[in-house]
Amino acid sequence: MNLFPRSLATRAFLLIALLILLSLIASTILFRQAERTPRAMQLAQMVTSVVNLTRAAVLSADPTLRSALLDEMAESDGIRVFLADPHEQLVPFALHYGVNQKMATDIRIQLGPNTRFASARNGEEGFWVSFFIGDQEFWIMMPAERIERPKPWQWLGWSVLVMFFALIGGALIARQVGKPLKKLASAAYAVGHGETPTPLEESGAAETIAVVRAFNQMSSDLAAIEQERALVLAGISHDLRTPLTRLRIAAEFIDDEASREGMISDVEQMDAVVGQFLEYARLGEQEPIAEIDLQELVSTVAAPYMKRGKSLLITLAEFPPVKARPQLLKRALTNLLDNAIKYGGDEISLESFNADWHGRPCAFFVIQDRGPGIPVEDIEKAKRPFVRLESARSGVGGSGLGLAIVERAARIQGGELRLESREGGGLKATFIIPIVS
Template identity: 35%
Template sequence: MAILLLSEPAPGDPRDQDAAVVVAAVTALDAASPKDRLAIAAALNANLPGFRLALTELDRAIQTGTRPAYFQSRLPEGVTIIVADAGDQKKSFGFLHDGQGIVLDTLPLTPGFDRFALVTIGFVAISLFVFSLWAAISLTRPLTNFANVVEGFGLDSVPAQLPEAGPEEVRKATRAFNRMQRRIAEMAAQRTRMLAAVSHDLRTPITRMRLRAEYLETGDTKAKLVRDLDQMEAMVCGCLTYLRGGAQQEMVVLDLASLLQPVVDQFTDLGSIVRYNERSHISVRGNPDDLDRAFSNLLDNAVKYAENPEIELFERDGDAVVEVSDRGPGIPSDQREAMLEPFERGCADTTAHAEEGFGLGLAIARAIVEAHGGRLVLDERVGGGLIARVSLPKIDIETR
């Protein structure tokens, strides 16, 4: 605002365009002969918008108005210009060196101020936009990086330390998050080591008990004891498998259709009727053993709780989709998400097999699928039954 106010040209100021026009016109008239002055005045009036000059007789005693120093320093000797305030117009009169009186009427012409004001305001607006954009990016980039690292944080890889950058508040949050990552990673490693030790210690007495059971006479007591030992060993293996489900395993590119066929054949050899609908060969990146375990668990649930399950492989929205469906009693919609948690089993009133197993099959399958960047959901099948839908990222490869 100070720049705009100081830049406004005052009347008679060298930056005032009206003053420059008056000096040029009066100088030309003073230098011309009396007989040429009328023609010069007519030419000036015709070519200068808002400028009116007239030659007339004036009394030199008229002194109403001001005599700007700018005029007196630039006009020829003997020429006088007096500026009077006439409202919206600048009214000037004066005398040439030979006493010829002149009267000038000029409209206020100050385009320089308007142009300068627009340029200044535009510069300020652009500067504010640029600096605001820079400030916003400087603030949001560290927050975006922070959010991405938090989103990708998991127990399946070595935690990446987030660079401490940005405002002080963001740097404090980053330091706290890095410390939290390290503590969680250490606790996860300790948990894994502890569970490995527990599994080793449990398997040893189970093996000894199994060997001792072999010396018992064949009968109902021996059969129950062996069955209990099998359940104990299955529980230990199931827990370890679930805890290893999210661990990072060696990934290779594999054909999902070729991986599913042996799984189906395995259940078919055991007497189950499984329908396998393969629409196309789709490649994914994953660990064959882990994916085999996941689909085996899903198919085992379908065989256990229903009859004649079906497996269908197809592509949807760039993902490889495997659906394991059955015609069993299904799962109520409000319980499907809970059934994916460990140690959750079906209601005993709805299925005769609800008490079998330990509630780890679906949890293991989901942990493996999520470790491969996919998703496992349970849905209702049209006409009754359940659909376990697995979506995995598809890999496009060139083949010969």
């Protein structure tokens, strides 16, 4: 299971967000590294100055006034001095932190290697530093706030704000990238289904405009080619009808019955092929959309086959009235039934039912036979116009347009034609159209 999002806009946004987050983390680390040494030196200088001034004050003060001096220092500056006690209880100062370690090293360089540090003495918290007057050791306690870094809540707040605006910018950039591509994909899907989409708006970055302009030109050229091809095919087919009619009439005057029947059969087969050419060229171009009863329409299509004694098993579901092109739908179902009867033997079934397809309700028409079927690798080829597979060429005439007409009819109505092998042998053709009420 791939958890990575498939949308380009989402991927671009997440990538931009990740880059912003990594940049913010890297900037924070670099800033802390850059300011660690100056901060440690500044703190060491401050602590050393306080210790030296305190030592000097204690040494220079009248012994009778030392107590008052120390009380005044504690009251005004929060600095307190105590005589070291062998039985005192100390909580070691955390020296593993980079700034603290550098600060302690600098202090010991100036005050002596025997200088000790503590974060609490006899339960009283603060920043404790020892110093010597002669052989006697003293402790000086300063408020911990002078050493500790202030809580970075304000800095974090600004960082979150910056991150928020950066992510908004990233979302806008991702949208600018993803939105035109999404429209382009939808339009390409429409072209792939035989439609001519409305030209896309040429806006955005220069590269996006170039791609959209090329796509619009391609879509326009394809529409023009398709229209020209349909006109040529319709014109040729229409012109062939007249000489075929003359040949049909002339064949009636042939005395030899076998020759007459053979020629009439050939002319009728040619006329049927020409009819399919015209049908494919003009497929659905003029027919308006109307409200139809699908169950009645399918029964109408199947009735002639039942009258001819064909073994056709029909299972029809009930559908609400839908809007579709009735003649186009009849033509598609007729072609599928003709194809099944030509190549599928006697065991043929027609089934209809409702189901969802791409998130919308659709009508499914399934026609199955027990013929030779179509190899999996040739299924898409069989849907192309003028393609007749090897299995279809033996003893059965045709133009290779039957399935192409059904495929095009499905696409015109926003649906799909599926061809697949039937379990137990044969072909299963599924014609799908959306149910539009």
